[in-house]
Amino acid sequence: MNNMHKAGFISIIGKPNVGKSTLMNQLVGERLSIITSKAQTTRHRIMGIVNGKLNDQEFQLVYSDTPGIIKPMYELHESMMEFVHGSLEDADVVLFVTDIFEKYDEEDVIKKLGKSDAPLLLIINKIDLATEEQIEEKISHWKTVLNPREILTISALNGDGIEGLFEKIIFLLPQHPPYFPKDALTDKPERFFAAEIIREKILQNYKKEIPYSCEVVVTEFKEEEDIIRMYAEIYVERSSQRAILLGHKGERIKKVGTEARLEMEEFFQKKVFLKQYIKVEPDWRLKKDKLKKFGY
Ligand code: GDP
Ligand code: MG
Ligand code: K
Numbered sequence: 001m002n003n004m005h006k007a008g009f010i011s012i013i014g015k016p017n018v019g020k021s022t023l024m025n026q027l028v029g030e031r032l033s034i035i036t037s038k039a040q041t042t043r044h045r046i047m048g049i050v051n052g053k054l055n056d057q058e059f060q061l062v063y064s065d066t067p068g069i070i071k072p073m074y075e076l077h078e079s080m081m082e083f084v085h086g087s088l089e090d091a092d093v094v095l096f097v098t099d100i101f102e103k104y105d106e107e108d109v110i111k112k113l114g115k116s117d118a119p120l121l122l123i124i125n126k127i128d129l130a131t132e133e134q135i136e137e138k139i140s141h142w143k144t145v146l147n148p149r150e151i152l153t154i155s156a157l158n159g160d161g162i163e164g165l166f167e168k169i170i171f172l173l174p175q176h177p178p179y180f181p182k183d184a185l186t187d188k189p190e191r192f193f194a195a196e197i198i199r200e201k202i203l204q205n206y207k208k209e210i211p212y213s214c215e216v217v218v219t220e221f222k223e224e225e226d227i228i229r230m231y232a233e234i235y236v237e238r239s240s241q242r243a244i245l246l247g248h249k250g251e252r253i254k255k256v257g258t259e260a261r262l263e264m265e266e267f268f269q270k271k272v273f274l275k276q277y278i279k280v281e282p283d284w285r286l287k288k289d290k291l292k293k294f295g296y
Contacts, residue, residue: 006173007060008092011118018099019125022156024063027166049180054170060178061169064091091118093172095165096148098123100130100138110146119172122148123165128155190228191218194264198232198276201260202245205252210244213237227271228264235281242278253278 012020028050050061094116113120124138139151150168154161180192195216203211213236220231234253236242246253257276264272 004175005058005060005177006170007062007176007178008173009062009064009179010093010095010169011064011091012095012097014095014097014123015102018097018102019156020097023095023097023123023125023154023162026156026159026162027061027169028063051178054167057170059170059173060180061173062179091116092174093169094118094120095169096120096122097125098142099126100124100134101126113148114146119150120146120148121165121168121172122146122151124151124153125156127153127160128158190223190268191221193267194218194221194230195232197263197267198234198256198260201256201263202234205256205259206244210236210241213241214245223270227273228268229273230264230275232274232276234276234278236278237280237282239280242280245278 012024014020049063050059052059052061094113096113122142124135124142127135130138135153139153142148142151152161152165152168154165156162195218198216198218199211202214202216215235217233217235218230219233220229222229234245236245244252247255253276257274261272261274264274
């Protein structure tokens with residue numbers, strides 16, 4: 001039993017200003033071995049990853065605001081297949097954040113939430129601003145319109161109810177190996193996100209065969225005062241794939257590089273210099289030691 005591991009994607013949704021970011025900070029903030037992406041706006045996909053242990057239960061929580069886009073890295077094939085479909089169905093737990101004042105009359109949203117496969121926790125935030133009666137009223141309101149798995153009342157601002165919510169999330173997580181390498185992430189989160197961005201651009205720019213047979217490793221990541229200098233190696237299995245990746249006079253890979261760089265600059269909020277190298281590594285997928293080198 002001890003070596004069982006829980007892992008899953010937690011999707012945080014809700015209207016602007018209900019306290020999603022504040023809640024995220026509470027859920028991620030005090031717990032160790034965590035990463036949050038540098039730019040913490042809701043545009044970004046992964047808001048935070050928490051690795052930890054609760055009563056002998058090891059876990060990895062992946063908080064995200066648009067689940068299913070960044071693919072888990074362990075077991076390449078499965079991850080590709082499993083995480084293509086977006087939306088609510090990809091989350092293992094959905095936190096629907098509302099606040100105490102909110103009048104939620106978007107019926108379509110409610111309907112959609114009602115259909116979510118994942119357990120839905122309805123969070124009523126900002127209870128520090130409300131009376132007992134107001135809180136009770138809100139709870140019964142939500143029971144009538146949505147009847148979620150559970151309703152939790154919290155104050156993300158002062159931390160009320162956060163511990164209970166955290167434990168609830170872990171309880172609901174499925175048994176699953178970690179999606180993201182624990183060490184690599186805590187070590188070099190920026191590299192990891194940079195490599196993911198390049199991978200995504202490759203996925204968008206080439207037909208199936210290429211993206212599935214290549215791997216991206218950011219080998220150098222030097223952050224200077226006003227620029228980040230990055231070197232990335234893109235591994236393919238055959239030289240024919242290298243030729244496709246390159247394109248005529250290297251135009252195609254150059255396009256990937258430009259698109260990746262622009263997104264990185266937005267992500268890191270800094271100018272980025274990116275140099276990409278394509279390397280042929282036959283059957284890299286089969287080679288465990290190679291995978292290790294890649295940080296899996
Ligand atoms: P988001 O847009 O959903 O990410 O909301 P934010 O986390 O940015 O919070 C919006 C505003 O609500 C900020 O001014 C927060 O300080 C405030 N806020 C968030 N949680 C609470 C809470 O529990 N109590 C109170 N009083 N204010 C809160
Ligand atoms: Mg926010
Ligand atoms: K699911």
